[in-house]
Amino acid sequence: MSARRDKQAGLLLDEALIFEHGSPGRCGVDVPAEPGAPADHLPAELLREPIAGFPEVSEPEVLRHFLRLSQWNLGTATTFYPLGSCTMKYNPLANEVAARLPGFAALHPLTPDAAAQGVLELCWELQEMLAEICGMDAISLQPAAGAHGELTGMKMVRAYHRDRGDARRVVLIPASAHGTNPASAALAGYSVQTVEANQLGLVEANAVRRVMTDQVAALMITNPNTLGLFEREIAQVAEVVHGQDGLVYFDGANLNALLGVAKPGKIGADVLQFNLHKTFSTPHGGGGPGAGPIGVRAPLMPYLPGPRLARHGDELRWSETPPRSIGRVRAFHANVGMLVRAYAYILALGGDGLTLATRMAVLAANYIRARLAGTYHLAEDAICMHECVFTDKTLEPHGVKTLDVAKRLLDHGFYAPTIYFPLVVSGALMIEPTETESKEIIDAFIAAMEDIAAEAVAAPAALHAAPTLTPVGRLDEPRAARRPVLRWWPGGAAPSPD
Amino acid sequence: MAFDEAFFSEFALRGAGAAAALEAARANGVLAGVPLGQWYPELDDALLVAVTEVHDDAALARLARELGA
Numbered sequence: 110m111s112a113r114r115d116k117q118a119g120l121l122l123d124e125a126l127i128f129e130h131g132s133p134g135r136c137g138v139d140v141p142a143e144p145g146a147p148a149d150h151l152p153a154e155l156l157r158e159p160i161a162g163f164p165e166v167s168e169p170e171v172l173r174h175f176l177r178l179s180q181w182n183l184g185t186a187t188t189f190y191p192l193g194s195c196t197m198k199y200n201p202l203a204n205e206v207a208a209r210l211p212g213f214a215a216l217h218p219l220t221p222d223a224a225a226q227g228v229l230e231l232c233w234e235l236q237e238m239l240a241e242i243c244g245m246d247a248i249s250l251q252p253a254a255g256a257h258g259e260l261t262g263m264k265m266v267r268a269y270h271r272d273r274g275d276a277r278r279v280v281l282i283p284a285s286a287h288g289t290n291p292a293s294a295a296l297a298g299y300s301v302q303t304v305e306a307n308q309l310g311l312v313e314a315n316a317v318r319r320v321m322t323d324q325v326a327a328l329m330i331t332n333p334n335t336l337g338l339f340e341r342e343i344a345q346v347a348e349v350v351h352g353q354d355g356l357v358y359f360d361g362a363n364l365n366a367l368l369g370v371a372k373p374g375k376i377g378a379d380v381l382q383f384n385l386h387k388t389f390s391t392p393h394g395g396g397g398p399g400a401g402p403i404g405v406r407a408p409l410m411p412y413l414p415g416p417r418l419a420r421h422g423d424e425l426r427w428s429e430t431p432p433r434s435i436g437r438v439r440a441f442h443a444n445v446g447m448l449v450r451a452y453a454y455i456l457a458l459g460g461d462g463l464t465l466a467t468r469m470a471v472l473a474a475n476y477i478r479a480r481l482a483g484t485y486h487l488a489e490d491a492i493c494m495h496e497c498v499f500t501d502k503t504l505e506p507h508g509v510k511t512l513d514v515a516k517r518l519l520d521h522g523f524y525a526p527t528i529y530f531p532l533v534v535s536g537a538l539m540i541e542p543t544e545t546e547s548k549e550i551i552d553a554f555i556a557a558m559e560d561i562a563a564e565a566v567a568a569p570a571a572l573h574a575a576p577t578l579t580p581v582g583r584l585d586e587p588r589a590a591r592r593p594v595l596r597w598w599p600g601g602a603a604p605s606p607d
Numbered sequence: 608m609a610f611d612e613a614f615f616s617e618f619a620l621r622g623a624g625a626a627a628a629l630e631a632a633r634a635n636g637v638l639a640g641v642p643l644g645q646w647y648p649e650l651d652d653a654l655l656v657a658v659t660e661v662h663d664d665a666a667l668a669r670l671a672r673e674l675g676a
Contacts (some may be wrong), residue, residue, distance in 0.1 A: 219641050224633055 123580070124177040128597045131166035138168065162599040181580050183524040189550050191477075193496045193527035193539025194287070194335060196365045196387035198470075199546075203457060204390060204450035213449050218441035222426040228445060229425040233418050235452045236402075239383055242455075242463070243361070244374025245404030250448055251414045251439040255362055258382025258401030259293035259329075264435045265380060265405065265412040266327045266356050267297050272412075272433060275354070277326035283312045284533050285334040287360050299326060306533070310336040310489050314345035323353050331360040332373070335531035336489050337474060337496035337539075339366070347377020356380065356409075364388040365543065366471055366495035369464025373404075380405045389451035400447035414438045469544035470495045473551060477540055480555045484562045488534040496541035498534055509565040509572050511536045516583060517564070517575040521557035609653045617657035619643060620674070625654050632673035639673050 143150055166174075184190065190197040208214060212227050222229060236248040252258035263280070270277050280294040283304045291301045302320060307313050317328065328350045332340040340346070347357045359378035365388045367373070373381050385391045385400035393399070405413060414437055415430030442448070458466060471494050478487065478497035486502035501511040515525035515538070527539040542551055564572055576582060594603065609619035620640065622628075632639040644651030658667060 217638070220638060221633065224638060 122177050122180075124174060124181075126597055127164045127166065127171075127174055128162050130170050130174060131164050133165055135165045135167055137166060137171055162597070183519070183522075185545075188522055188524060189542070189546055189554055190524040191526045191540045191542050191554065192524060193337075193498070193541040194362070194530065195393070195527065196363075196384070196495075196541060196543060197393070197524075198365070198387075198390055198543035200390045200392050200450075201454065201457065204453045207453040208446045208449045210449075213445065216445075222428075223424060226425060228442060228449075229418060229427075231452050232442060232445075232448060233420075233425055235448055235455075236418070238452070238455050239402060239404060242368060242372070243364075243378075243381060243383070243404050244372030245378070245381065246374070246407045247410045247413060248402055248404050249413050249417070250400070250402045251437065251443045252382065252401040252403055253439050253444050254399035255382055255384040255387075255401040256289040256293055257399075257438065258384075258403045259289055259358070259360065260296050261401075261414060261435070261438050262358055262380040262382060262403050262405075263293050263297035263299070263327070263329075265403075265409050266358065267299075268412045268433060268435050269356065269409055270326050277324050277355075279322070279325045280358075281317065281320060281325055281328040281350075281355075283330060283334065285310055285312075285336055285531055286329060286331045287335060287362055288530070288532075290329040290331070290358075290360060294327075294329060304328070306334075309491060310334065310338055310533070312340055312342065312346055314342045314349050317346050317349045321349050321353050321355065325350070325353065325355045327356040327358050327379075329358040329360060331363060333363045333366045333494035333496075335363075335539075336498050336534070337363075337366075337493040337541075338489060338491060339494050344376050351377070361404075362387060363495060366467060368467040369460060370467055374406060378404075378406070380409055385447050385451040390454045391447040391450040398444040398447055400444045400451065402443075466544045467495075470542070473542040473544060473546065474540070476548075477542055477551060477555060481558055484559055485538070488537060495543070496539055498531070499538045499540070500534055501536035501538065504562070504565045505536075507565045507569045509569050511538050513565075513569075513572040513575060514538060514558075514561050517561045517572050518557060519576040520578045521554075521560070523554055523557060609650070616659070617655055619650070619653050619655050621650070621653040623652055624675070625652050628674050629654060632670075635673060637670060637673045639670055 185197050185199050239248045252261045279302055280299040281304050282290050282301050285306050294301050350357050356379040357377050359373045359381035361381040362384050382401045382403050386393050411431050411433040412435055413431045415434040416427040417429045418425050419429040474493050474495050474497050478493055485499040488498040488500055511528045515528045518525045609621035640654035640656040643653045
């Protein structure tokens, strides 16, 4: 057998760059030819000069090229994706059908409210659902991502205190918080003070009490925290903050551990964001679009982004702007396709289904934690919520690091867990299985992790060389970051800067 | 026409009955334009029309009828 290239045989479909396909004069689409040259029909400013190396390819070449590239990615549609903190649950295809209904997908954002009652009703009902799930008094669907929700929430906190003539400048954030929290607080104009966790990685009310002053606008807390542990003193922590007229920002990124089990609004949260692309199964897709609605308790309602939906008889309209609104934070109906998917997901599961999802997610994480506890070092040896965190401590004597484990998992056909996060854990390996994987898949993942641990002892050099079953092997990541090559050049090399 | 200038892919129409015409057209299933008064109070009798390349002659004729042309 003669393969066309080393890696192009059977089902091994290597793929060249698009610039290396095609041949001069080949084109993808035939259009009726006009007599004469293009210059006979088009003004000079619409004509372009030939571009060196510009691909001239047929339609099947284009289709195969991009389809093959798409298959070089691991994703929830192809494999188990235990990326901690990201809740990479399977996204039901029924949600995609709902989002593609012409009444949603083809709706123009400037359609008059009277002619868009379907989508407005969906937004209204989604607000009600999210409020019920989290025990909050009002929801804004505007923010387009989790961190955008954080920023929106913190701007509302700022407006709340400013209205009281109380120019507070400090936000407290536990060391185990999501990395976006300090950034959001800083963008909203605050300085950040860290609250240290106790030996179990948890925030104690006493620790907050020591740093809480009348200069603190808010505490931003992630619960469960980034170690996957429930903050047991959350209610007492909130009491301490509220005692000095501070507010509690509850990062809802880990809400997949709480559905039907705990309502943030009942345990002290004043404002939180939902990551619909995590908890409510809307795709993370290529960095977006996400959706990060926020929920607030009554004291913050006057500051919500506007306009808001209001009922006028039988009709819903974007007609209400809260009296002290921080303004609009997103155009039109927000990332409405994501809202449709989340709505479909919540309807499909119902209250009992959402609760079961959380219970299964927590069970799966604890199953992995218990099965691997004898093989890998646990960051905190405690019952976890929806994710568990190991470290590379037992691998270090063999010269193997977390990065090697992550790379070898790719050879086993699994996406890697989150690595080196949370920052408070050295060599962290953060595993979040979610509720959508079968026991067989989880067992296969555990077996792969056990194989890798054994390999670390028997043949650590092989781990350093991983991955070997991917289109490209171990990358020189610092060089890729510092001297990125972002475009193709004729002949394969960038021209010299000289 | 609201403006006596060259236009590209959309144009503004102006007339005392613009809002009523829009509402009547909508009742007949035609979203005939975007009222401009929401952004430009001085143009509260104007609407912006964009038909793109996807509509055929019959659809354009219907739009014109709805707007009382």
